[in-house]
Amino acid sequence: MFNKFMAEFLRENSANLFRSKGVLAFKDQERKFVFQGVHEQIDCEPAINGWAEGEERVSKIVFIGLDLDKDYITESFKACIVPEATEA
Known part of the structure; x- marks a missing residue:
């Protein structure tokens, strides 16, 4: 889902996007990414340091640019997030 979101976002906004960065926790991946x-050139790779013991696994992104639709970004990114399973 995240790859699809980023592909669509970059296709529509690369001219106005100056920088992007983030930390990602992917489902079924133990590693931190x-x-x-810069613009449409994005690198995503495992972090040198993984999740620390007891550290909350979260995904956070930052976009720096002009005329970016904050509501679209927020809602699209939230749609990528898989909620943690709750204990029964």
Whole structure:
């Protein structure tokens, strides 16, 4: 889902996007991932340091640019997040 979101976002906004960065926790992946980019050039790879013991696994992104639709970004990114399973 995240890859689809980023592909669509970049297709529509690359001219106005200056920088992007983030920390990502992917479902079924134990590793922490980081991404960073300039315009449409994005790199995403495992972080050098993984999740610390007891650290909350979260995904956070930052976009720096002009005329970016904050509501679209927020809602689209939230749609990528898989809620943690609750204990029964």
